[in-house]
Amino acid sequence: MKKVKALILKTAGINCDYETQTAFELCGAAADVVHVNSLVEKKDKIFEYDILAFPGGFSYGDDIASGKILANEIKNKLGDKVKKFSLSGKPVIGICNGFQVLVKMGLLPDPELFEQISTLSYNDSDKFECRWTYLKTEKKVRNESSCIWTKNLPDVITLPVAHGEGKFISVNDKLLEELNKNNQIVFRYSTKDGKIPKYPLTPNGSVEQIAGICNTKGNVFGLMPHPERHVLALQHPAREGFDGEHGWGKIIFQNAVDFVK
Amino acid sequence: MKATTNCKTIEILNLSDKQLTNLSARNVLSLSLVEMKAVQDYFRKLNRNPTDVEIETIAQTWSEHCKHKTLTGIIKYTEKKGTKKTKRTYNNLLKETVFKATVELNKKWCLSVFKDNAGIIEFDAKNGVAFKVETHNHPSALEPYGGSATGIGGVIRDILGVGLGAKPLANTDVFCFGNPETKDSQVPEGMHHPKRIAKGVVSGVRDYGNRMGIPTVNGAVYFDEGYMANPLVYCGTMGIIPKSKINKKVNSGDLILVVGGRTGRDGIHGATFSSMHLGKESDVSAVQIGNPIVEKKVLDTMLKARDLNLYRAVTDCGAGGLSSAIGELGEKTGALVYLDAVPLKYDGLVPWEIWISEAQERMVFAVPPKNKKRIVELFNKGNVEAVFVGEFTKDKKLTLKYDGDIVASMDMFFLHEGIPKPIRPAVYKIKEENVQKPIKMNSASLLKALKDALADLNVCSKEWIIRQYDHEVQGQTIVKPLQGNSIEVSGPGDAAVIFPYTVVKGTKKGIVLSNGLNPQYGKINTYKMAANAIEESLRNAVAVGANIEKMSVLDNFCWGNPNKPEILGSLVRAANACYDMSKAFGIPFISGKDSLHNEYSIDGEKYSIPPALLISAMGVIENAVNTVTMPLKNEGNKIFVLGITRNELGCSVLAKIKNVKGGVVPEVYPKESKEIMKRIYKAINSKLVESCHDCSEGGLAVAISEMAFAGDKGVKIDIDVIKTKGELTVAEILFSESNGRFVVEVNPENKFKFKDIFKDCIFAEIGCVREDKNVAFESVKNKVEVKEKSENLLNAWRNTITW
C-alpha cells in the first residue's frame, strides 16, 4: 500500500519540525520537511501530499505578533493552494506557532471564508509559559468528536504548552456560540477531572479555556499544546500514557494517518 | 604595505616604555608592557611600524579571552598554613592540573578534549556528544538582555563550530546575581539594579534559546551581594555529532567562506574589554544585540552542507571576530583575506573594524574550491548570506588586503606563539575552620528554619525562570528541570536527561546534564569550593540515574583580578582541587573556560567578585527509560538516607538564616561518595529506586521536604536513626550540608534487595511515605517533632521569586 505522505512546512524560526516529522513517522507516514521557499517555487507540489502540517516555533522571530509574518507570506504567496488543500478535506494541523498562523491567515475557524475572525493574543500573565496542562476533549455523536484529529481520546488528556501568545479570542460572541454549537472547540484547558481550571492550569486566559479548534468539517485543526511532545510515555513528567509506551499525542497523529488510509 | 585613508600606521618603533603603556590604554588594547615590547621587537625586526589593523589583530589574538594567558602563564605560588609555607611554580597551571588529570585518566570514550570549540565524548558507535559552557559577564552587566542573548548565541555557535558542526540538543544556564532586594539607593551609579539585571538576563536567554528551538534544561541561580555590579552569566550548549565529523582540516588553497550575519560596528573590543574592570565609563561599543533567527537559519543549512561534505573545516566568530576565527583556522597554513569582500551592515567601517568586529551570528568555513558554487547555493536557498572573502595559503602568513592595498602582513607563528609568558606571584592562606557551638533549636524554631531555608533565595523555586524557557522543545527532555508527580505540584530536579530519539533513530540511550556551583564555600576555602562543586555536579547526575563511570565535566572559572596574588592564589587552590577530584572520582575534564578580571569599581574603589567555579557535568546513560525523578511516588514506600551526616555547617543555609558563626565547610570524601554513586546506578538499573534526590543546600530537611511536596505526599522521618559522625544536635543533623548523601524511596518489596546492594556502605532506613500529606521529622530522644503540611512547604518554596 502507498505510504501516507505528510508535508511539514518550514521557514526561518520554525523549530518543532523534527519532532513533528518523527511523530508522523512513528504513525507509519512518510513526512517531508519542506521550506516555504521551495513550495513557493513549485506551488502545486502541495497536492502531492495527504496531510499538511504547520509546526511550532517562532516563524520570523514572531516579530510584530506570533505567526503574523508567516501568515501574511503564505496568504499572499500560497493562499489559494492552501485553501484548496483544506477544502478538499485532507487533514491539516497547526501546532502552537502553526495554530497562530492558521488563525491569523483565517484558515481557522472557517477555511471557506479564509478571513481572520479570531486571534491568539498575549497570555494574561504577559509571560512565556512552558508547562503541562490537562485538556478536556470535545465529544459529540456516539461519544465521538467530529474532528478527525481527536478521535479515540479519553475525556481528559495531558499535553505540554509552550507559548507567550496563546489566549484565544473570537471576533464576537456569535462566533463563539457557533463554535460551541458545531462542536468545533475540541480542546479546553481543564482540571484533572475535567472541571474549569484557574491559572496556571489555564495558562493563557483563553475565552472558555479554548486550547484547540477545528473547522466544521473537522479536517483542519489547530491547537496551542504540543502533541508531538507527547508521543512517548517517557516524555510525560510522570511517564504516563497509554499501552505502557506511547503518549496521547500519538493518537492525534495516528488519527490523521488512519483517516487518509 | 602602505597607510591609506582607511588604514593608519601606528608609531611604535621609537616609543618609550611609558609611551607603549599609554598606547595600549588609549587604543583599548589591554596589552601589558612586556607584551607591547614583544610587539615592538617584532616590528623592529621587520624594520617598519605596524598598521592599526596589525596592532588590533595582535591585541585580539593575545587577549585574555582568546589566549588564557594568565592560566597558561608562569605562576609562582606560595601556600601558607599557620606558620608553614610551601612553594611551587606552575609553568602552565591548567596543563598541570585540570588537563593533566584528563591525560592521566586516559578514557577511551573521550573523543576530543581541550582542543576544539567544545569537548566531545562518545554517545554510541556512530555518534559523539559535545558540550561547552561559556561566560558573558561584562556585556550582561551593561545590557543584560543583549548580553545574555549573545552569550547563549555564542555558545550555541561553539557547538556548531566543533568538529564539522554538531546539532544542538540542549542549553544550560547558570547565573550569579546581586541581592534582588537591594535598595535602589545602594546601587552604584551607572549600574543596573540586580533585579533588573536578573530579569533582563533571563529574558535574553529566553528569547534567544526559545527562538533557536533548543531547550534550556538545566541551570542554577545564585544570589550574593558580591555580584551586584558584576553578575555572572554562564551559558552552555550540548550537541550531537557523527563521529566521522569530529575532525577538521584546512588545506592550502581552500576558500574562506563567511556565513550568516553581516558585519557591523557591534562588539568592537569585546575580547579585550572582557579583561578590563567594569566602571561608570565602560566602553559602549562592546555591547551587541543578537538575532536568533539568523543563527537558526545558519544552523539549519550548515548541517545540510556538513552532511553533503561541502566543507573541510568550520569555526564560529566569537570574541575577536574574523580575526580570531580565520586566524585559528589558518594557523598552520596562512591566510589571505580581502576585507572589502566582507558583507557589511552599513558603510563606514574601516579595515581594522571589519577585521575585529564581534557582530553576531557569523561562521567561517574552509571550502575546497570544487564545492564553491554548491555551498553558496545551498546557503542562499535557506535565505542565508554566504560570501567568499579569501583563501588559506601556504606561506604561513596572515595577509589582509583592502581596496587592493595590503593592510596587514604578519607571521602566523608570531601571532599565535609570540606572546611572552607573564610571571605572576600567587599566595594562598588556608583559613582555620572550627566546629560551631552546638546549634540547639526547639520544634517550633526548627519548623521556622525549614520554611526559611526553603524560601531562601538560593534554595527557593526558580520556576519563574524555568517556565519562561521552552525546556521541552525537540520533545526529548525526559527528565525535566521541574519535576512533579502531577501537573499541579513541582520540585527541583537534580539533573536533566535528554533522550535524542528524533536524531538517533532507535536509540535507547540518554544524555544527562547537571551542574555544581558553591561560591559561598569559596569565601572560606576555594579548594573545598571546587571539590564541592565537582561532587555536587556528579551527585546531581547520579541521582537521576547517571553512570558515574561515564561522566565528564567542564570547568568555568570566574575570578577577580589575577594581578592580585591572593586572588590568583585562590584560583591555584581551586585548580588543584580539580586535579585531585578528577583523579579520585575518575572523571575527566573535557573542556573549560575562564573569565578573569571580574572586577568593578565604585567611587574609584576596586572590588573583585567572590570567586565562582561552575562545574558542568555530562554523561551518557545506557537506558534512558530507567532514569528516575525526585518526587515521592507511593504511600507505604520506605525512605533511606545513603551516606553519613557530619557536622558541616560552615557557610550553610542554616548558618546564614540563624546567623551562626564559624562552622566547618563540607569536605569531599571521593572514595566514600563514589562507592555510593556506583551502587545507586546499580540499584536504579535493577529498578529498585522509586525516587532519588541529592542532598545539598539546606541538608536533609530541605531535600526530604522537596521530595514530599513534589510528590504531593506526606512523609515521616525518624531523626534518631540517621547515621552521623559524632554527636550532632537535631538542627545540625537536619541542616548539615555534608557531601555524599542521597535520599532514596524504595518499595517495601524491594527493601532487602536494595539493602543488599548497599551492604558495607553507610546508610539507614529513616522513615516512610504517608497518605496524610504531612512532612514530619521526629526525634524521641530529643523530644522534637517538626510537622507541616507538604502543601505549605511547597508554597514556602514557591513564593520567593514571583516577579
Added chain:
Amino acid sequence: MFEIEIFTKEGFKDSRGEHVLSEISGLEIKEITKVDYAPVYIIDADINKTEAKTIASELLIDKITEKFEISSNSGSRKSKNSVIEVLYKKGVTDTVSESVIKAIKDLGITKEVKVKAGHKYYLHGNISKTALDKIAIKLLANTLVQEYKIK
C-alpha cells in the same frame, strides 16, 4: 515617513501595559494610574497614505484586538498623557525592523522601505519630569543601546 502606532482596542487586555504599571509601582512611583502600551513603527519609504494604511491594517495590527493610528511625520500626535518613546540607537541591530521589511515585500509593496521599530508608553496620571526620567532609565530603556523621548 509614516509613524504607525498600534493600540489595544477597548475591552481587551493590555498585558504589557499592566505589567509595566506594576513595575512602575515597584519603583515607588505612585502617581501613575494606568499605562497604555503601543508598539510603534516608523516607516520611511516613498509610499502613499493608502499603502501605509494597508501595511498597518494587514500587517501590523491584530484585527481582532488592536487598532492603529497613523501620522505622516513622527511625533505629531497629541496626547493628554505623558508619553515615553523608546527606540534603538542608530547602528544597533534592530531585528524587528528587518522582519517588517520582509513582510511589507510579501504584501506586494516592492518599493525600498526603511523601518524603525520602537515602543511607546502612555502614562496616565500627574507626574514630574524627574519621575518620568526615572521610569525611562530604570525600566523602559537601556540608554547604552536605546534612546528615549518624553513627550
